[in-house]
Amino acid sequence: MKNRLKVLRAERDWSQQDLAERLGVSRQSVNAIEKGRYDPSLPLAFTISEVFELPIEAIFGRD
Amino acid sequence: MGGGMMAYMGGMLMVMYVYNNDMPVGALAYAVPLLPTVPLLAAMGVMGRYMVEETDEYLRHRTSLAALIGLGLVLVVGTLWGFLETFELVPHIWAWWVFPVWAIGLGIGQSLLARYDRIAERAELQFDDENKAAS
Numbered sequence: 001m002k003n004r005l006k007v008l009r010a011e012r013d014w015s016q017q018d019l020a021e022r023l024g025v026s027r028q029s030v031n032a033i034e035k036g037r038y039d040p041s042l043p044l045a046f047t048i049s050e051v052f053e054l055p056i057e058a059i060f061g062r063d
Numbered sequence: 064m065g066g067g068m069m070a071y072m073g074g075m076l077m078v079m080y081v082y083n084n085d086m087p088v089g090a091l092a093y094a095v096p097l098l099p100t101v102p103l104l105a106a107m108g109v110m111g112r113y114m115v116e117e118t119d120e121y122l123r124h125r126t127s128l129a130a131l132i133g134l135g136l137v138l139v140v141g142t143l144w145g146f147l148e149t150f151e152l153v154p155h156i157w158a159w160w161v162f163p164v165w166a167i168g169l170g171i172g173q174s175l176l177a178r179y180d181r182i183a184e185r186a187e188l189q190f191d192d193e194n195k196a197a198s
Contacts, residue, residue: 016187028180029121035183038121 003060005034008052022051071106071162074099103162125176132175133168137161 009019016030023030023044032038033048040048049056078095081087087095110130117123141161147153 016184024118026119026122027184028125029119031180031184031187032121034187037183038124041120044120 001039001060002036002063003033005030005048005059008054008059009034012052019051023047070102071099074102106166107162125180126173129169129172129176130165132172133165133170136168136171137165140164 005019009016014022016027016034020027020030024047025044029038029040033040045056045060048059052059078098081095086092114123114126117126141164144153144156148155
């Protein structure tokens with residue numbers, strides 16, 4: 001699954017650590033999701049959506 | 064987990080010493096050999112508790128992968144050794160070896176996955192630094 005985390009993060013000038021703190025997860029988690037090495041669970045995807053104030057489909061998409 | 068393994072090794076040495084010097088009888092003959100299993104079972108319990116209590120789903124996923132790598136190592140070593148033993152090419156080994164081999168596989172898996180994460184993070188930090196320098 002591809003995602004726009006890096007772009008959205010850059011637009012807000014957030015580091016991976018900043019985003020990790022907002023999501024309540026580790027920096028490794030953010031890195032793994034951002035790089036497409038790990039697909040988040042639905043609850044975490046909803047949390048990401050809330051943090052960026054965007055619908056899930058605006059953040060994640062099929063490869 | 065490390066403390067558990069140390070207690071396990073200590074327990075094993077103690078049980079071997081007891082059996083070599085004075086063979087216990089009755090219920091003690093069963094209780095003494097089971098002594099080293101206490102820290103092992105405790106270590107398994109700690110591992111299970113960690114998996115339940117870890118709130119970071121990626122770290123939990125990574126630990127699950129490492130545990131599967133450990134299980135894979137047990138299956139590979141057990142299968143190869145079992146067939147070699149059937150044809151009397153290697154000596155017989157007792158079944159308790161599965162936990163140490165699994166723990167070694169878990170350790171190898173954790174370190175490989177953590178190393179992979181560190182490489183990915185380093186690349187990301189370098190990318191961020193280059194972006195900041197360019198802007």
